[in-house]
Amino acid sequence: MNANSPSISQPTTTALPDLVASLLTQADAHPNAPVVIEGDITITYRRYADQVRKLSTSLFDIGVRPGDRVILHLGNCNESAIACYAVMMLGAIAVPLNVHYKPHELIGLIRRLQPAAYFGHLAQRKSIDEIAAHLLPSERRFYVVDKLASQRSDCLAHANDTWQAFIASAREVRQFPRQDPDATALLLCTSGSNGEPKLVAHAQRSLLHAVRYMQDSGFGPSTRLLLPTPLFNMPGIVQLCASVSTGACMVLPSCTDFDGAAFLDAIEQHRCTDITVTSFGAAEMIRTQLIRRRITDSLRTCVVTDDACSVELHQRFEQTFGIPPLCRFGMTEAPSFVVPGHTNRTVRARPGTARLVDGNGDDVTIAMPGELCLNVDTLFQGYWISPGVIDAARDANGWFHTGALARQDEHGDLTYLS
Structure with missing residues (x-):
């Protein structure tokens, strides 16, 4: 991370990474189409691409290089998107972190990540100040100033450490060469057996396959x-990647955590067509809609992301909103590994990508429980241990043993058991 490294601002004929190239293609083809709507803020594809270029340039100018980690402690907001x-354009590694993490949880992750930069909300600055400068230099911390924070005297920031000032600091907007699609591009936290989050490493290639599956489903x-x-x-x-790659529009509800009223308001106001929720979220949408009805006839798809969507909940949702919820589930290590099953409430694995095995590693018979093992093109690289060290987490034949028990019926549909 040397700020005096040679400039690479000259245009290059090498193609940009596919995800970034898709963004730039959409920005050229549909510059005035909305890509992100957040409250009263609408960002067009042209502006989105411009902000991505500026932010990647600003990161490069402070010394962030391919492979460096950039923490995004932002949750759902246009700046996070x-x-x-911007991090992918530069070839660095994006690390979105839960906005509810406490300082002691962040410190453990920061020790492992050794980040080159941090982005958070100004309201979080007090907590982040508890993190020692040798773990995260103060000049590498940048804060988004929202309307609420700007009205609070305890959330004041220096002019040069705000998101707004940092993104405006880009001088000559740079062009970056194509990044290796098999290099680590994303780290996501998932629960660890010892209470410490695991860092799941994905390359752009696995994300691209997941995007392709979203396109196949009608995005x-x-x-x-x-x-x-x-x-x-x-x-x-x-x-996010599927929306940007296909010219879709992503609507961010005006709430930090799930709020049924905010979600239904957004559906009515912005005529949302697709939504993905947990079974809890589906139940909350029903409850809130019955209290005050919104116009939701624009909805064409609701996906429930866990396997707890009971028959009763399924029926109540269809009665309330006029569409049946579609059950899907996946995991951070292997997104989009399932396809629709024989009913709206079942799923099955993509052909040839899953096995159920017993304790000896042998395939189990129909209706018998077994450990779910996966080998799909959206599979992660492994678990990040430290810079340059990733535990591949696959067996000798390339299968990832998930530790989850499941059962398969005569139609090939899967049911999670634990």
Whole structure:
């Protein structure tokens, strides 16, 4: 991370990474189409691409290089969506972190990550100040100033450490060469067996396959996706990439955590077409809609991301909103590994990508429980241990043993058991 490294501002004929190239293609083809709507803020593809270029340049100018980690402690906001693509454009590694992490949790992750830069909300600055400068230099911390924070005297920031000032600091906007699609591009936290989060490493290649599957399911310019899952979770990241790659519009509800009223308001106001929720979120949408009905006839798809969508909940949702919820589940290590099953409430693995095995590693018979093992093109690289060290977490034949028990019926549909 040397700020005096030779400039690479001259244009290059090498193609940009596919995800970034898709953004730039959409910006050229549909410059005035909305890509992100957040409250009363609408960002067009042209502005989004411009902000991505400026932020990647500003990061490069302070010495961030390919392979460096950049923490995005931002949750669901337009700045988080911009930062994800800016980091990928540069070839660095985006690390979206849960906005509810406490300082002691962040310190442990920062020790492992050795980040080159940090982005958070100004309201979090007090907590971040507790982190020692040798772990995260103060001049590498930047804060988004929102309307609420700007009205609070305890959330004042120096002019040069705000997101707004940092992104405006870009001088000559740089052009970056194509990044290795198999290099680590994303680290996401998932629960660890010892209480310490695991860092799941993904390359752009696995994200590209996940995006392709989203395109196959109908994503396109007519899609208005209400993004309920945070951008520090895999479904949020995949849906961000799918939206940007296909010319869709992503709507961010005006709430930090799930709020049924805010979600229904966003569906009504912005005519959202697609939404992904947990079974809890589906139940909350029903409850809130019955209290005060919103116009939700624009909805064409609701995906429930866990396997707890009971028959009763399924029926109540269809009665309330006029569409049946579609059950899907996945995991941070292997997004989009399932396809629709034989009913709206079942799923099955993509052909040839899953096995159920017993304790000896042999395939189990139909209806018998077994450990779910995966070998799919969206599979992660492994678990990040430290810079340059990743535990591949696959067996000798390339299979990832998930530790989850499942059962398969005669139709090939899967049911999680634990």
